[in-house]
Amino acid sequence: MYDVIVIGAGPAGVNAAIEADNLGYSVLIIDEQGSAGGQVWRNKSSSIIDAPKTETSIKGNALRDALMSSNVSVKYEARVWHIEKCDTIWNIHIENDVLTSKNLIIATGAYERIIPIPGWTLPGVIGLAGATALFKEHMMVPGHKTVVAGSGPLLFYVANEIERLGGTVEAIVSLNSRFDWLKSLLIMITQPILLWQGFKWVTAFYKKTIWQSAPIKFEGADHIELVKIKKVDDDWKPIGKEQILEADSVCYGQGLIPAIEASRLAGAEHHYDETLGGWVPTIDDMGRTSIEGLFVCGDNAGILGALAAPIRGKNAAQAINKNGVVYDIGKFERFGKAMTALSIPRAGLLNLIDTDTDVCRCEGVTRKEIEHEIITGAQSPNAIKSGTRCGMGPCGGRFCADAQAMINEHVTGKTREDIGLPTARPPLRPMPMDQITEELNYDDLPIPGVSPL
Amino acid sequence: MIRRAAEITFQFDGDEFTAFDGETISAALLRSGQKNIRSAPTGAPRGMFCGMGVCQECVVEVDGKKTEACRKKVKAGLIVRKATYV
Numbered sequence: 172m173y174d175v176i177v178i179g180a181g182p183a184g185v186n187a188a189i190e191a192d193n194l195g196y197s198v199l200i201i202d203e204q205g206s207a208g209g210q211v212w213r214n215k216s217s218s219i220i221d222a223p224k225t226e227t228s229i230k231g232n233a234l235r236d237a238l239m240s241s242n243v244s245v246k247y248e249a250r251v252w253h254i255e256k257c258d259t260i261w262n263i264h265i266e267n268d269v270l271t272s273k274n275l276i277i278a279t280g281a282y283e284r285i286i287p288i289p290g291w292t293l294p295g296v297i298g299l300a301g302a303t304a305l306f307k308e309h310m311m312v313p314g315h316k317t318v319v320a321g322s323g324p325l326l327f328y329v330a331n332e333i334e335r336l337g338g339t340v341e342a343i344v345s346l347n348s349r350f351d352w353l354k355s356l357l358i359m360i361t362q363p364i365l366l367w368q369g370f371k372w373v374t375a376f377y378k379k380t381i382w383q384s385a386p387i388k389f390e391g392a393d394h395i396e397l398v399k400i401k402k403v404d405d406d407w408k409p410i411g412k413e414q415i416l417e418a419d420s421v422c423y424g425q426g427l428i429p430a431i432e433a434s435r436l437a438g439a440e441h442h443y444d445e446t447l448g449g450w451v452p453t454i455d456d457m458g459r460t461s462i463e464g465l466f467v468c469g470d471n472a473g474i475l476g477a478l479a480a481p482i483r484g485k486n487a488a489q490a491i492n493k494n495g496v497v498y499d500i501g502k503f504e505r506f507g508k509a510m511t512a513l514s515i516p517r518a519g520l521l522n523l524i525d526t527d528t529d530v531c532r533c534e535g536v537t538r539k540e541i542e543h544e545i546i547t548g549a550q551s552p553n554a555i556k557s558g559t560r561c562g563m564g565p566c567g568g569r570f571c572a573d574a575q576a577m578i579n580e581h582v583t584g585k586t587r588e589d590i591g592l593p594t595a596r597p598p599l600r601p602m603p604m605d606q607i608t609e610e611l612n613y614d615d616l617p618i619p620g621v622s623p624l
Numbered sequence: 625m626i627r628r629a630a631e632i633t634f635q636f637d638g639d640e641f642t643a644f645d646g647e648t649i650s651a652a653l654l655r656s657g658q659k660n661i662r663s664a665p666t667g668a669p670r671g672m673f674c675g676m677g678v679c680q681e682c683v684v685e686v687d688g689k690k691t692e693a694c695r696k697k698v699k700a701g702l703i704v705r706k707a708t709y710v
Binding site: 210216217219221222282283294295300304309394532601603 | 664
């Protein structure tokens with residue numbers, strides 16, 4: 172039994188764990204990766220023996236060193252698939268084991284919002300954050316000729332990394348206009364180093380950037396070959412003539428979504444806030460949720476990015492005490508929100524989702540099928556899910572829920588808050604049955620008797 | 625200068641591929657240009673998508689078990705098969 176279990180070893184989770192350790196608690200941190208760092212400070216693969224230092228490796232190594240020299244227990248390559256609270260004790264289920272604690276800090280980070288368009292399932296089309304995992308872990312590029320498309324600051328980071336690692340960026344296709352960026356520059360002034368870095372990236376790719384535009388179709392037989400794009404209006408609705416780009420790889424995404432599955436399964440109250448990336452746990456300024464002994468920190472508590480994450484982590488550990496110290500995240504919060512604002516979905520995006528496009532990649536459910544289900548009476552995500560299987564596949568609805576809700580909003584006129592979310596259920600990740608149960612022999616299963624009818 | 629581990633070989637869907645020892649299956653296949661690594665239930669080709677163990681698009685079979693290619697490390701002689709159904 173631990174005083175504190177932390178789920179997720181990114182900058183928020185690790186700082187929460189170390190702070191809790193400093194406060195004298197016994198702490199265990201769990202992560203599904205092989206080492207700490209999260210997505211933002213992801214560690215290099217063991218296949219890389221030596222490489223030039225980067226901000227990712229320096230900050231990631233500092234985080235890992237700090238964790239190593241603390242008393243925090245660690246469990247890597249472990250996946251939490253279920254969370255239960257029994258009286259005052261948390262039961263945290265991982266593969267073939269149940270861990271217990273008095274307090275639970277959830278720091279599961281974020282995943283990507285990726286708007287479904289025709290061809291988005293083609294091999295070679297990957298998420299922007301997925302591309303950063305390739306850079307950080309493997310120091311490799313996604314292809315020889317890459318189109319980088321979507322919104323927010325990640326576009327420029329990804330393009331810069333591709334060329335640093337020897338790839339070629341065919342074009343950056345940015346939903347945001349130059350004016351969107353100018354507006355956020357005012358807030359970036361509070362972070363002069365990042366402002367300068369951002370300025371260098373944008374100027375380096377200025378000629379390759381196609382502003383206020385979006386891919387409308389990805390084409391290819393076995394993998395991506397062509398990207399068709401159009402200009403968009405201020406509402407992000409595609410307009411005007413089609414332009415065709417050649418590419419053997421595409422990095423594509425429209426910002427980040429808080430990974431709230433764990434805090435929902437733990438029973439915390441959530442609400443919708445587009446300025447924080449979507450649905451977030453309802454918390455106080457230290458990360459206390461509506462459930463006693465449950466705390467959240469980092470991007471899963473609202474997308475504020477890597478600068479705010481360490482402070483949010485420390486606050487979550489302090490929150491265990493009623494009189495804990497609150498560290499100020501003021502300017503990091505403003506900066507994080509300005510970056511998140513660049514990816515708040517606008518109504519016109521829906522026009523990119525063609526009626527025959529698979530919105531649910533796992534189960535192959537099209538926009539047309541979802542709309543039909545809603546029009547014929549299914550208005551909640553649960554009803555749509557049971558009627559069409561949209562959101563029932565192995566990804567757990569993570570890559571279709573946002574688009575499905577956008578479609579529902581459009582058809583019914585309801586708000587996202589009114590539409591709600593599907594019921595939170597285990598497993599949090601797909602699990603082989605033999606990792607959940609004892610070894611199973613089918614012959615041992617009791618066979619029920621014949622029904623009297 | 626990036627220094628990488630020794631090259632090894634492994635099998636995917638009956639064909640031989642090279643990899644740097646310790647990298648993930650998805651990274652090794654992508655480097656060799658093998659982007660299509662799975663067929664969706666609809667029959668459509670699929671490859672690595674989220675790159676962080678969430679989307680399950682890159683699931684393959686190793687030793688009869690389904691596993692995400694983006695989380696499973698390659699080792700010499702590993703036999704990787706296309707997943708039959710995910």
